[in-house]
Amino acid sequence: MIELEKICVDFGGLRAVDHASFKIDAGLITGLIGPNGAGKTTVFNVIAGAVKPSSGRVLLNGRDITKLKPYQRAQAGMARTFQIPHEFTRLSVLENLMASASAPEGENVLNVVFRRGRYSAEEREIYDTARETVRLLELDHVIDEKAGNLSGGQKKLVELGRALMRKPEIILLDEIGAGINRTLLAKLADKILMLNKERGLTFCLIEHDLDYVSKLCDHVLVMAQGSLLTQGSVETVRRDERVIEAYFGGGKYEAHS
Amino acid sequence: MSEFVNFYLFPALTIGSIYALGAVGISMIFGILRFAHFAHGDLMTVGTYGVLAAAALMPVNPLLLIPFGMALTIFSALFVDRFFYRPLRALPTIYTVIASFGIALVFRSLIQLIWGAENQIFSTGVRPPLVLFDTFRVSVLHLQAIVATAIIAVLLHFFLTATKTGRSMRAVADDPELAEVSGLDTAKVVRWTWIIGAALAAVAGTFAALNTSAHPNLGWNLLLPMFAAAILGGIGKPMGAMAGGFIIGMAEELSSYHWIGDSALISPSYKTAVAFVIMIVLLIFRPQGLFKGRLL
């Protein structure tokens, strides 16, 4: 589905991503893990178009999209979340979700001024989906709150909701788990699995909580210092010495004691 | 050559000094309080009239009376900040921008009420220029302005890098909330921002008035190029604003020099436009300013 070919990203003198090449396969849930500063978010930014690679190509379903702008990639079926939430601060939670949906008719100025009938069906569908998503994310009680006033975790949830509203083919999730209550996170995992199995949605997620990764992911990519260290099933990478050294500590504080 | 130096270079440096001193305040206020202070030009005028009032009482070189102008501008700035800007600080900055615009009107009308609308002249008569090497005719005032600006630049640099308040300024400019969380006394930083901005405005205004004459619209007329200078230098970068002031001043004046052939490069009617064109081009290609200020 998505293929990175020898991607390099330079920030001034720093090479944040160094000849990274890998694939994210359609229909799978792929995990992207690695130590802090390994370049994971940068890879997402390259895929989503927010950062221009200094060399290399990005392919989506075999088509070279390296030159496309972020919004064009989004329109081509890609959705992403941001590690640091980028909510629409002055829009309510509901509007945040509705504004993220694609609304080709309703965003046409001429329709809006002269032919309002043209977009009512589309708008109604967006509204229904947004309400459903709000329920899923347990944000009902803050549905009309301005997103800027939400708690850290709630913002993350809105971030996820906005990606879901896109009805994409592939979703890139950047540490949605950080800051989310574990009980809710477990529910979200079920939803992700459901979307994957029933609708064939492709996911790629960055996550530090390995149990979570192992619960969700079919395949794991491990990055370190800008390049791909190894990849494979969760169990294989967990046993990999290099991964343990680069990424895990002594495992003192087990999440599931 | 002597023509260039006499009629272009020195006047340009003088205008540049005036812009530079004014732009420092604009840039610092923009950086730390995050709003475009439209009353800054009129603050300059206030300072000028402070000096003028002192000059009416004390017949000495007006330059020696600048501290009176400074005292007046500092007081006015702190007063206005306390009663008109601070109550709006929690709101989007546009409210403060609009408030400062109203304060500009207040300053201007108060000056007109107290001193009248006429031009006021510090000293009568033509001041003979210094003649150097027989060819260069340089106005003493211009030299004074340029030297004063240079000294101020050095002092300012010292303040910003070597004092705790100066260094805290950058943190407050970057993220006022976090600065507060880090225990910095943001109120003090804000106070110092006004004090420095206002004091330099008084100096700039006085030089501008000495160069021509004092009138209530003095500062207002200089405001836009000073904004251009502040942006050019990078918002929140006082030293950048200084450089920006010089660049804008020089660009305005030197654009009508006959660089190529015999006629002015750009018709002097359009010389004001030069500052803006530079500013716009810079905004587009280097929005952080020449000296990498804070991006908004």
Place this chain on the structure above:
Amino acid sequence: DETKIGVLMDITGPIANFIPPLQNAANLAVKHVNDQGGLLGGKAVAVYGDTTGTSQGAVDAAQKLVNIENVPIIMGSLMSGTTIAAAEAAIIPAGVTQISPTATSPAMTDLQDNGLVFRIVPSDNYQGEILAKMVLEEGIDKVAVTYVNNDYGVGIGQTFMEAYKQAGGEIVAEAKHEEKKDSYRSELASLAKGDAQALVVIAYAGDSGGKIVRQSIEGGLFNNFIGTDGLRDELLIKNVGADALKTSFFSSPTSPAENPAQKTLHDAYNAEYGEGADKAFVDQTYDATFLTLLAVEKAGSTDRSKMAAALREVAMAPGEKIGPGEWAKAIALIKEGKDIDYDGASGTAEFDENGDVGGYIGKFVVDGDGYKQVAIVE
């Protein structure tokens, strides 16, 4: 019982610094009236409107004068732009008569004003042409010209240059300049390139004009200046000193040579305010205000429809001559039903069918800390 007349001025805004002496002049006219028997048997009151120097402000202020203050006649305003906008959008439709002391734009001539709009300065075309003649008569046939880029400067500047060239003079350099800048040295440097005998400065002393003269002298570029009424201001002398202006001369609308009116007015003005009678446009403002008051008295009521005709009657020959300050005499004559003819400090105010005046242009030189009229051109 009060009778109001409107006074429209550009009090705030770009020419604010000119206005205070002009307000004094208008107030002096009103004071003369009230000291000498009052208007229509009661008190005359000048109601000010501030145009803020913009079209919007001018129209708004004029609307208030004609609708809220209900004035029958308006003196003002000063800038041509504000004068015309106020006339077109507010004053003419309301049938109010207007007389501007200083609006020099040629466009004033062909306003479709039903005969309601007057002015007591000659159009730019006139002063420009006379100035050209004056300069050549002085034996100066090569000049550099700079004029301020507003209705005043452009109007006079362009007619001057045209007339001057036509009459055989040579313009070695010309530069239009912007108001409100701090330095005009770069403009001056290019003006000084040729071998001009003098620099013609068509600008205001309180703004660019004063700065240009000063910077020319300081830079050693020009020593002879030829100015218009905008520059002929005591401020200029204060600014650069009388010595530096010894060889310069100025043109300004004035009255016939032997007209004592100007001196009368200046004495009265200085007696009242201490100084400043010599400031630009004081004469015109006083005269225009005095004329509006005479017109109301002549009309015998505040009936708007009678004002324009009354104004013509009191301003134009034939009739017994009335000068500045002679209100008591004027009302006595009006009561007797006699025709009067006001001849003011700035001229005789003989209107043509467009409400324009021809008038006289005087030649002035610096004398002490004031100006002296040395010749007159008709």
Place this chain on the structure above:
Amino acid sequence: MEFTGLFFYLVSLLILGGIYALLCLALNIQWGMGGLFNAGIAGFFGVGAYTSAILTTAASGKHLGGFSMPVPIGLVGAAVVAGLTGWAVAKICVRLKSDYLAMASIGIAEILRLVIVNESWLTNGSLGMSRIPRPLADLTTGRMADVVFLGFVWLIVLLVFLASSRLYDSPWGRSLRAIRDNEASASAAGKDVEKFRIQTFVIGCAVMGIAGGLSAHYFRFLSPTATDPLLVTFLVWVMLMAGGSGNNKGAILGALAIWTIWSATEIFTNRLPPEWATRSSFIRMLLVGLLLQVVLQRFRSGLIPEKSPPVRFEEEEPERLKH
């Protein structure tokens, strides 16, 4: 102060108030919805004013003109040319962040002003253009003509109000507000940020151009003083903030309220004792400055604050609202 006088003063107040209302609506589209800090309103206003004036006047020989077109065509021309100018500006500047855009647009307005003043073949420079026709001039004369013009102005205000309300309530407006809040995530949500911004800027500038055109037809004379930034740019900002940005009714109300304050203060300062008379204009300016502070501090979120437009369908399904 007799009744007819008061009536005609109100008419004039409402005419200029209406022109300001248009400017406010336009600015509200740009700032209230799009977050575009246009501080060069005077420039687009001026472009519109001159375009309409050039298109509708008879030949004068002093400036471009002689097209003698009907006023409505002049106004359409004003919208088109101001919109195109806005488009060109937007193409270069629209990526700039709020305050930087403000500075750039001030600069552009200043450059436009210099062009208007200096290019006299086009505009007759500082001498200005006269004999600009009024629409429906044959209907009446004298002061009654103002009443006709008032109707004309407010008809346009109404149309613009309806259009911009529709824009505001629509998904288009919602996406615009989203972009205003966070550009990166709007483009991650598939919004072509640049396109939206250019659209907004152009629509706003076109309306500003219409307002400029109307003012030219009202004054019947146009000179560069009509595009003074104090009265055109800054006052409009004050009006929008006072009325409540992000709200169309507020924009209109703010325009009327502030214009009334601006205009009517003179009536009061004129009634000061005579020794203050010559200074009344400065007192008035002082009052305006201080009143502005009061408005900002007491009515800080505007006369009518921004509120999110109703999400449609809610009325149809009240039970869905219960959460």
Place this chain on the structure above:
Amino acid sequence: MTEQLCVKGLTAGYGGPPIIEDISLSVEPGEIAVVLGPNGAGKSTLLKTIFALTTVSAGSILLGERELTGCRTSVLVPLGVSAVPQSKNIFPSMTVDENLDVGTYAAPPPDKDATREKVLSLFPDLKGKLNQPAGELSGGQRQMVAMGRALMSEPKLVLLDEPTAGLSPAYLERIFDLLLDIRQTGITILMVEQNARQALQIADHGHILVNGRNHASGTGKELLADEDIRRLFLGGTAA
């Protein structure tokens, strides 16, 4: 030297209706207390309130004998309190080094260079990035800068809002080890965590907040052992 932090009946919010109501808890000197709860429960608000960033409508906050309610933050920091907010916790355009330096302005440590060495040895990743603007760091690196800044003043009471969010397991471990270490020196720690199970392992006490109110509290072990709490707040029973 260090003192007990005691919160009594605290009600506070952001100007509108109160977000937290009648919260009470106390943290003994040299203890680690962790606050848990669902998203939006008011945990961050509690920390902000202690740090004088919200509007308090009732209740009191005591550090030892000293009443903190109503104190400004610029007073709190010199008293030895420092905080790491949940988001926006770095100065983006200042370099990492300058960020750390800011930590010393309000409450200079006795030996600045030594403190700086100590902090950098906790976060070796930062060593190579001292001159990089903090705004260009990765999510985890920012978290380190924020922690580092707070520790630069050698505080006595540290308020940490989700210090491990976004950190790799190795760093999580290092941070928790660090917290245990600094507890030894008598520093009091109050933190909010969503990595709840791990946090409870090192915490002396845990407090669970729901809807802005105290829901449960106990020692770390007690809470971990409680079946309901595991299900409702800690992500269900062990996988």
